[in-house]
Amino acid sequence: MVKRRFMTLARHIIEGEKRHPEATGELSRLLSDLSLAAKVISLEVNKAGLVDILGFTGDNNVHGEKVKKLDFFAHEILIRAMDHGGHFCAMVSEEEENIIHIPAKHKIGKYVLLFDPLDGSSNIDVNNSIGTIFSIYKRITPDGNPGTIEDCLQQGINQVAAGYIIYGSSTVLVYTTGEGVHGFTLDPSIGEFLLSHENIRIPKKSHIYSINEGNYLYWHPGVKKYIKYLQEEDEKMQRPYSARYVGSMVADIHRSLLYGGIFMYPADHRHKNGKLRLMYECNPMSFIVETAGGRASNGKDRIMEIKPTTLHERSSLFIGSEEDVIMVEQFISEEN
Ligand code: AHM
Ligand code: MG
Numbered sequence: 001m002v003k004r005r006f007m008t009l010a011r012h013i014i015e016g017e018k019r020h021p022e023a024t025g026e027l028s029r030l031l032s033d034l035s036l037a038a039k040v041i042s043l044e045v046n047k048a049g050l051v052d053i054l055g056f057t058g059d060n061n062v063h064g065e066k067v068k069k070l071d072f073f074a075h076e077i078l079i080r081a082m083d084h085g086g087h088f089c090a091m092v093s094e095e096e097e098n099i100i101h102i103p104a105k106h107k108i109g110k111y112v113l114l115f116d117p118l119d120g121s122s123n124i125d126v127n128n129s130i131g132t133i134f135s136i137y138k139r140i141t142p143d144g145n146p147g148t149i150e151d152c153l154q155q156g157i158n159q160v161a162a163g164y165i166i167y168g169s170s171t172v173l174v175y176t177t178g179e180g181v182h183g184f185t186l187d188p189s190i191g192e193f194l195l196s197h198e199n200i201r202i203p204k205k206s207h208i209y210s211i212n213e214g215n216y217l218y219w220h221p222g223v224k225k226y227i228k229y230l231q232e233e234d235e236k237m238q239r240p241y242s243a244r245y246v247g248s249m250v251a252d253i254h255r256s257l258l259y260g261g262i263f264m265y266p267a268d269h270r271h272k273n274g275k276l277r278l279m280y281e282c283n284p285m286s287f288i289v290e291t292a293g294g295r296a297s298n299g300k301d302r303i304m305e306i307k308p309t310t311l312h313e314r315s316s317l318f319i320g321s322e323e324d325v326i327m328v329e330q331f332i333s334e335e336n
Pocket of ligand 2: 116120
């Protein structure tokens, strides 16, 4: 049996930075801070089933404090873990309408953090996987001042790091700084993320599709035709494809990264711009999937080249194995 080296997340990040003599080590430190927040959220997610026993959300807990909804708890933990490290000039969360500024007593840094604290939170009560997603940019306004909307509204191609944490049968953190995509599994007994998935490469073509088929009637004709095509029999092309849909994007994309697959949340008659958020859902997942050799588009344009206009804007998303995403783009363009 080949013995693997123990490689903690912290050491992996530092070794990555060593390959760049110009690096200041700041990215390492902020990713370490993020992993601490991930451990706290993971612990709380694992206790979610006990809420009914220990107190309902909205009830007072034993300390007389209100029990918070888990997604808001995750939002607060991330802010508390990240606002005083001196790394960021601003943050954006799915749970907060406006930019989150760094309190005046803390140093203002040169990065921007955008995050979805707990994606797929409707899955919490049924023990399905959920996740935290993050996206990091360098500020574009001058250092030292509070971050602005301009710093936050950059195209996905400017991301310097992105990742997600999936709270599933184990807790796994996947991140990229553009040089490979790496996954680390949390060992709860020692409280460390250990390298478990080095240099993830997504298969070029898959045989799994992932979409909420309940929206079929509302889809663009190209998407309808594509899904019907995937369901036809064709042994050579591995059709029919299998359908898998957790309803938690992090879980659906994590599976696609490892086994190959295409995940879709298209715009439709009811969701004119799709459902998922560009800045802290689509962009970071696209950075990860593209770095792993996959593709991500809104059906026409590359996600990471979309010029954002608002913090919480939505986008159609087709993401995963490259050949599959190209194929759905073709079906859509033929129906236009
Ligand atoms: P959320 O941010 O409110 O959790 O919504 C995002 C989630 C994604 O994780 C998932 O892919 C999608 O919503 C599922 O939506 P639907 O239930 O419409 O299929
Ligand atoms: Mg979300």
